Amino acid sequence: MNQTQSLLIIGFVWPEPNSSAAGGRMMQLISLFQEQGFQVTFASPAQDSDFMVDLSQYKVEKKSIALNSSSFDTFVKELNPTIVLFDRFMIEEQFGWRVAKNCPNALRILDTEDLHCLRLARQKAFKEKREFQTTDLLVEEVAKREIASILRSDLSLMISEFEIELLKTTFKIDSSLLYYLPLLLESDQIPDLEKLPSFENRKDFIFIGNFLHEPNWNAVQYLKEAIWPLIKKELPEAVLNIYGAYPSQKVLQLNNLKEGFLIKGRAENANEVVLKARIVLAPLRFGAGIKGKLLEAMQCRTPSITTSIGAESMQADLSWNGFVEDNLEIFAKKAVELYQDKKLWLAAQINGIAIIEKRYLRSSFEVDFEERVEFTLNNLQQHRLNNFMGELLQHHTLKSTMYMSKWIETKNKNSN
Known part of the structure; x- marks a missing residue:
C-alpha cells in the first residue's frame, strides 16, 4: 500500500x-x-x-x-x-x-x-x-x-x-x-514447552479478568459462592488466585485466606501469573465475543475449565485445552481431576496449542x-x-x- x-x-x-x-x-x-x-x-x-x-x-x-x-x-x-x-x-x-x-x-x-x-x-x-x-x-x-x-x-x-x-x-x-x-498471536508468542514450568512446578488455580467487565465480576461471585467450596472440599490445600484490573471494594472484600480464595488485583504481567498456575478457571455465565483470558491460558499452556459461553466460537471442532462444562458440580469435579491427573493435564496442553496454531496465528x-x-x-x-x-x-x-x-x-x- x-x-x-x-x-x-x-x-x-x-x-x-x-x-x-x-x-x-x-x-x-x-x-x-x-x-x-x-x-x-x-x-x-x-x-x-x-x-x-x-x-x-x-x-x-x-x-x-x-x-x-x-x-x-x-x-x-x-x-x-x-x-x-x-x-x-x-x-x-x-x-x-x-x-x-x-x-x-x-x-x-x-x-x-x-x-x-x-x-x-x-x-x-x-x-x-x-x-x-x-x-x-x-x-x-x-x-x-x-x-x-x-x-x-x-x-x-x-x-x-x-x-x-x-x-x-x-x-x-x-x-x-x-x-x-479474532484475537491474534504471533508464532514467537507461543513459548517452547521445555522452557515452561512443568506440571510438578505449577500450583494453584487462577482466574483473571478486568473487573469493569460485568461477566468477570459475576464469574468471581459464582466461584466464591458455589464452585470453589466444592473444589476446596476435595483439595484442602488448594488456593485460587483472583487477578484483575480495577477491582472494586466489593471485589476486595471477597478475599479470604482461610478459604484459599485470594484477591490479588491487577497483575503486572498477566502471562507470568498464568504460567505459574496449574489450572485456569473461567465459569462465565453470560458474555459475548471470544475470551482473551482463555486464549492466554492456551498460549501459556495452562489448561482451563470454562463454560459453553466461555468457549463459544473459540475451538471450532477441535478438543478444548481442558473441559467445557456448564453444570457446577461437574465443573468442580473436572477441576479437581485436571489438577491431579498429569496425563490428562499434558493432553489438555497439547489441545490448546493445536487450537492456537489452527485458529489464532496472525500469519493466517x-x-x-x-x-x-x-x-x-x-x-x-x-x-x-x-x-x-x-x-x-x-x-x-x-x-x-x-x-x-x-x-x-x-x-x-x-x-x-
Whole structure:
C-alpha cells in the first residue's frame, strides 16, 4: 500500500493492553495497519489513565478530542484520513456522522470487540432466571443502536464466528459488511514447552479478568459462592488466585485466606501469573465475543475449565485445552481431576496449542485482511451503493444526530 496513507483510530478509551483483551486487540490492529504502510493517529475523548500505553513508543500520534464539538470537524478535515476505525459502536454514534460529512471518501471501519447487545441480552436473561433466546435481541434497546452502527459502517471487524452468523440470520446483515478477525498471536508468542514450568512446578488455580467487565465480576461471585467450596472440599490445600484490573471494594472484600480464595488485583504481567498456575478457571455465565483470558491460558499452556459461553466460537471442532462444562458440580469435579491427573493435564496442553496454531496465528489472517481492506477501499462507491440500508441510516443519522450534537455544543458554550 501507499506509504502516505493514514489511519485515524477513534478510541472509546486509551489502549491498556495489560488491563484487558480489548487493549491488546487494539494494539494488534495498530500493528496490522502499520504493516500495510499506514501512518496511525489515535484520538480519544477519554481521560488519560495510569495504565495506558505510551503510543509514541509505537510511532502512533496521540490526539485528545472532545465530544459534541466542531473542533473535531476541523481536526479530521485537516488530517483527511484514508481510513477511520471506530472503537466500538458508541464511538461511531458520536463521531461517525462527522467523519461522513467531513471526509466522505474515508473508509469507515467499526471494531465491535464483542457484540454488546448479545452480552447485555444474555445478562438480562440470566438475571431474570430464564434461558436466553435470540429473539431477546430484537427487543434489546442496545441492539437497535449497535446494528444501526454496523449498517452505517463500511466494514465491521468481528472476533466471533458465532456473532457473524447471528448478525446474518437474526438481523439479515450482508456478509460484505462483516469481516472475521479474532484475537491474534504471533508464532514467537507461543513459548517452547521445555522452557515452561512443568506440571510438578505449577500450583494453584487462577482466574483473571478486568473487573469493569460485568461477566468477570459475576464469574468471581459464582466461584466464591458455589464452585470453589466444592473444589476446596476435595483439595484442602488448594488456593485460587483472583487477578484483575480495577477491582472494586466489593471485589476486595471477597478475599479470604482461610478459604484459599485470594484477591490479588491487577497483575503486572498477566502471562507470568498464568504460567505459574496449574489450572485456569473461567465459569462465565453470560458474555459475548471470544475470551482473551482463555486464549492466554492456551498460549501459556495452562489448561482451563470454562463454560459453553466461555468457549463459544473459540475451538471450532477441535478438543478444548481442558473441559467445557456448564453444570457446577461437574465443573468442580473436572477441576479437581485436571489438577491431579498429569496425563490428562499434558493432553489438555497439547489441545490448546493445536487450537492456537489452527485458529489464532496472525500469519493466517494478515494477508487476507490487507486484501479485504484494499478491495473495499478501491470499490468504496459501489460498496456503499450495495448497502442501501446503511446509506439510508447515514442520511437520517446525519440529520438527527447532527442537530442534537450542535444543540449540546451551543448549550455547553452558553453555560461557560
